[in-house]
Amino acid sequence: MKTVLFDYGNVVSLPQAPEDVARLASYVTGAEPGFEDRYWEVRLDFDRGSLDPAAYWSHVYGRPMDGAGLDEVVALDVAxxxxxxxxxxxxxxxxxxxxxxxxxxxxMPVCVAEGIDTLPFMRPIGPRFYSGRMGLVKPEAEIFHETVAWLGVAPGDLVFVDDRLENVAAAERAGLAAVHFRDAAALREDLKTLLG
Structure with a gap:
């Protein structure tokens, strides 16, 4: 039987709501201009674990972040x-x-993964592989090879679902069947075909 390997953001979860982004942006007065650019600028390094939360959020806000303030920002990001x-x-x-x-x-960075893991709608999905725990990020080939090895299945027995075309292409190069997520209706049809 094939295993469905889901991406999380923009697939299982909705994209960040504008009001959540605004809440994060306004946490530090004056950080609003260019906040989203700074949020994404080094996000893959944060996802990989190359940056810890203090270093990442200090970069985003342009001032040192630590203690209770850092905890609050991480909680807002998880939310x-x-x-x-x-x-x-x-x-x-x-x-x-x-x-x-x-x-x-x-x-996903470890601090966000820890919050996501507790969400009730995540219960049916497991095991869970997060880039921050692996030291690798999509679309690098190694993250797919390690995931396949850990699951102990043939690459072709995995159906990978992701909203980013570069990740879908990387999964296919690693031998996985892959679906570009556009919406749930299309995914349901794609899975009918791939799962038989």
Whole structure:
């Protein structure tokens, strides 16, 4: 039986809501101009674990972040990624009911992963592979090879679902079947074809 390997952000979860981004941007007065550029500028380094939360958020805000303030910003960041895509979650629940194995492979820093792991809608999906714990990020080939090795399955027995085309292409190069996530309706049809 094939295993469905989900990405998290913009697949299982909804994108960050504008009000959540605004809340993060306004946490430090004066940080609003260019906040989103700085948020994404070194995010992959944060996802990989090359930057710890203090270094990442100090870069984003342009001032040292530590202590309670850092904890609050991390909590806001986790909250911004905690809104489920209910239509995808419905598919996850359907797959769980018929016994389809599922796993997660996400670019995500450890501090965010710790919050995401506690969300009720994540229960059917496991094991979970987070870039911050692996020291690797998508679309690097190694992250797919390590995930396949840990799961102990043939690459072709994994169906990888991601919203980013570069990650889909990398998964295919690693031998996985891959689906470009556009919306839940299209995913349901794609999975019907790939899972048989």
């Amino acid at each position: 911004s990624w905690s809104r489920p895509n209910e239509e995808t979650v419905a598919i996850v629940d359907e797959l769980a009911k018929v016994g389809v194995p599922m796993a997660l492979l996400s670019n």
